[in-house]
Amino acid sequence: MKIAIAGKGGVGKTTLAGLLARRFADEGFRVLAIDADPDANLASALPLDDERRIVPLAARTDLIDRLSGRDGALSPGLILLNPDVDGILPEIRLSWGGGHGLLVLGWHKGGGAGCYCAENAVLKRVLGSIAAGPTDVVLLDSEAGLEHLSRGTPDAAEVILAVVEPGQRSLETAFAVRDLARDLGIHRVFPVLCGARDASDEERVKHGLGDWPLLASLPYSEEIRAADLDGRPPVIEPAMAAILRSLIHTLIYLCPVEENRR
Numbered sequence: 364m365k366i367a368i369a370g371k372g373g374v375g376k377t378t379l380a381g382l383l384a385r386r387f388a389d390e391g392f393r394v395l396a397i398d399a400d401p402d403a404n405l406a407s408a409l410p411l412d413d414e415r416r417i418v419p420l421a422a423r424t425d426l427i428d429r430l431s432g433r434d435g436a437l438s439p440g441l442i443l444l445n446p447d448v449d450g451i452l453p454e455i456r457l458s459w460g461g462g463h464g465l466l467v468l469g470w471h472k473g474g475g476a477g478c479y480c481a482e483n484a485v486l487k488r489v490l491g492s493i494a495a496g497p498t499d500v501v502l503l504d505s506e507a508g509l510e511h512l513s514r515g516t517p518d519a520a521e522v523i524l525a526v527v528e529p530g531q532r533s534l535e536t537a538f539a540v541r542d543l544a545r546d547l548g549i550h551r552v553f554p555v556l557c558g559a560r561d562a563s564d565e566e567r568v569k570h571g572l573g574d575w576p577l578l579a580s581l582p583y584s585e586e587i588r589a590a591d592l593d594g595r596p597p598v599i600e601p602a603m604a605a606i607l608r609s610l611i612h613t614l615i616y617l618c619p620v621e622e623n624r625r
């Protein structure tokens with residue numbers, strides 16, 4: 364199952380991606396988490412197996428240049444948008460939670476140094492090339508906003524979770540995510556509420572969503588806030604674990620995964 368997480372800035376995408384990745388892992392699934400946000404921070408939401416400095420994909424300029432044809436294989440200014448990424452995953456994959464995968468796009472260039480077209484092309488092809496086998500679940504944490512959907516980065520996703528917070532603007536972004544996802548042929552797009560403080564928050568969001576049903580609601584959590592302040596993955600408290608377990612089971616129902624556990 365390939366799940367992309369999208370939405371307005373700061374609504375809780377990375378928090379949800381980290382919690383879901385850990386919960387899927389606890390349920391016995393083999394997970395590959397992908398941080399597709401150049402301003403990367405998914406790694407801080409996961410228990411890494413090796414705390415050494417993370418080398419993001421964007422910093423692997425030799426590899427990106429070779430894959431994209433920027434190493435001289437193409438005329439200057441041209442890049443391959445369909446690079447051959449066969450077999451590169453083990454080379455660029457980090458490890459968390461005792462052997463689960465993490466791929467970090469990251470950030471490397473200086474101000475004014477250009478776009479991340481080649482890096483995003485590699486990421487998109489990697490996501491598209493992951494087949495059933497060593498990975499059961501791929502979770503893609505996206506950058507804020509809509510550009511990644513215009514680029515088609517998550518076009519291999521089967522499900523998109525459009526994260527919303529209590530607030531009208533995040534709902535507008537979620538509706539735009541749904542429209543752009545449909546353009547990519549992705550029809551399983553579900554809103555997930557993060558950070559509701561009470562039932563009234565949830566009711567107002569549900570009202571704003573109209574006939575688009577909320578898939579799950581992760582309440583505001585002091586532990587999540589404290590963990591972010593400390594720069595560590597949050598402890599998953601029992602109530603949050605139950606919500607995540609239910610969300611996972613709903614996702615499996617909506618998008619069956621092969622019974623191919625560790």
Ligand SMILES: Nc1ncnc2c1ncn2[C@@H]1O[C@H](COP(=O)(O)OP(=O)(O)OP(=O)(O)O)[C@@H](O)[C@H]1O
Binds near residue numbers: 372373378557558
């Ligand atoms: N359920 C929650 N309870 C309390 N705080 C939360 C909750 N979810 C997210 N937060 C906090 O909200 C802030 C933004 O969360 P997060 O980084 O996950 O959002 P994001 O959508 O990934 O942001 P960006 O668009 O910058 O990537 C963080 O400080 C995070 O700790």
Ligand SMILES: [Mg+2]
Binds near residue numbers: 376378400404504505
């Ligand atoms: Mg984020």
